[in-house]
Amino acid sequence: xxxxxxxxxxxxxxxxxxxxxxxxxxxxxxxxxxxxxxxxxxxxxxxxxxxxxxxxxxxxxxxxxxxxxxxxxxxxxxxxxxxxxxxxxxxxxxxxxxxxxxxxxxxxxxxxxxxxxxxxxxxxxxxxxxxxxxxxxxxxxxxxxxxxxxxxxxxxxxxxxxxxxxxxxxxxxxxxxxxxxxxxxxxxxxxxxxxxxxxxxxxxxxxxxxxxxxxxxxxxxxxxxxxxxxxxxxxxxxxxxxxxxxxxxxxxxxxxxxxxxxxxxxxxxxxxxxxxxxxxxxxxxxxxxxxxxxxxxxxxxxxxxxxxxxxxxxxxxxxxxxxxxxxxxxxxxxxxxxxxxxxxxxxxxxxxxxxxxxxxxx
Ligand SMILES: [Fe+2]
Numbered sequence: 001x002x003x004x005x006x007x008x009x010x011x012x013x014x015x016x017x018x019x020x021x022x023x024x025x026x027x028x029x030x031x032x033x034x035x036x037x038x039x040x041x042x043x044x045x046x047x048x049x050x051x052x053x054x055x056x057x058x059x060x061x062x063x064x065x066x067x068x069x070x071x072x073x074x075x076x077x078x079x080x081x082x083x084x085x086x087x088x089x090x091x092x093x094x095x096x097x098x099x100x101x102x103x104x105x106x107x108x109x110x111x112x113x114x115x116x117x118x119x120x121x122x123x124x125x126x127x128x129x130x131x132x133x134x135x136x137x138x139x140x141x142x143x144x145x146x147x148x149x150x151x152x153x154x155x156x157x158x159x160x161x162x163x164x165x166x167x168x169x170x171x172x173x174x175x176x177x178x179x180x181x182x183x184x185x186x187x188x189x190x191x192x193x194x195x196x197x198x199x200x201x202x203x204x205x206x207x208x209x210x211x212x213x214x215x216x217x218x219x220x221x222x223x224x225x226x227x228x229x230x231x232x233x234x235x236x237x238x239x240x241x242x243x244x245x246x247x248x249x250x251x252x253x254x255x256x257x258x259x260x261x262x263x264x265x266x267x268x269x270x271x272x273x274x275x276x277x278x279x280x281x282x283x284x285x286x287x288x289x290x291x292x293x294x295x296x297x298x299x300x301x302x303x304x305x306x307x308x309x310x311x312x313x314x315x316x317x318x319x320x321x322x323x324x325x326x327x328x329x330x331x332x333x334x335x336x337x338x339x340x341x342x343x344x345x346x347x348x349x350x351x352x353x354x355x356x357x358x359x360x361x362x
Contacts, residue, residue, distance in 0.1 A: 013256035
């Protein structure tokens with residue numbers, strides 16, 4: 001087990017990214033748990049999380065990039081099942097019903113002690129340098145690019161107006177450890193990235209001297225949607241300034257097969273391939289892991305077989321979801337694939353482990 005690991009879980013049509021901190025604690029960016037889709041994230045968490053108090057396993061931090069269904073489905077059950085210490089939430093959409101599972105998300109925010117909720121905001125300084133509450137673990141640095149530092153909860157926004165702003169004010173964070181880094185993007189869109197680029201392009205990290213926007217691994221926004229760099233359909237003008245500034249070696253796109261929105265978009269994937277050395281999709285490779293050991297290169301490990309076998313959905317749960325013809329929560333995410341078909345594809349995947357060694361960022 002590496003000192004620091006980022007597990008881009010293959011959970012089907014949503015995002016669910018687990019980070020193992022060097023002290024053995026874990027944080028999770030987004031939740032998506034739908035029977036029959038990808039792996040059962042609870043099985044993975046049950047397996048790796050340390051014991052908490054009162055018989056529950058402990059999750060050091062749950063961070064939600066935005067409250068859309070493919071990023072919060074199962075959050076209530078997760079919250080009840082594990083002892084969650086910190087909750088990081090995007091503040092702009094509180095109490096606005098921006099998704100069908102929003103009530104579940106809001107309940108979690110309401111139940112969590114206010115003193116243990118953080119609402120990260122963009123800043124030129126790393127969050128944990130400004131506020132010790134963000135110091136989840138020695139050596140791990142968190143930087144927030146979005147939502148912007150000036151944003152306040154706007155109670156006067158209508159639900160429709162709030163919905164319009166969800167991707168623009170999505171949580172975007174850079175996580176760094178021992179010279180290696182990744183950027184978590186949620187579903188951040190062009191408007192978000194134009195603002196982020198305007199603020200942070202050219203900024204250098206005072207400690208490392210590297211560009212703050214540059215990173216080794218980019219979690220491709222919005223399941224590979226072109227909304228990251230275009231404001232319309234495929235023929236719209238492409239804006240690649242942010243992608244060039246981020247200049248990732250590796251792009252990981254979390255998406256399921258047969259996505260109803262057509263994600264990932266081929267033009268976006270082409271732009272990623274042009275900029276990065278490697279571009280991976282969870283729909284093709286299964287769960288993807290970034291490993292970092294102190295003092296050495298980071299590695300990308302493609303070993304979907306291990307995750308697919310060890311954390312497979314119980315047959316009854318998959319069957320229950322499949323009996324309705326389509327996956328219940330998948331419908332919310334715009335999917336029309338039967339659980340049985342997905343289970344078969346998982347079985348057909350070859351079990352293989354590929355390790356790609358990387359140079360750490362200078
Ligand atoms: Fe999404």
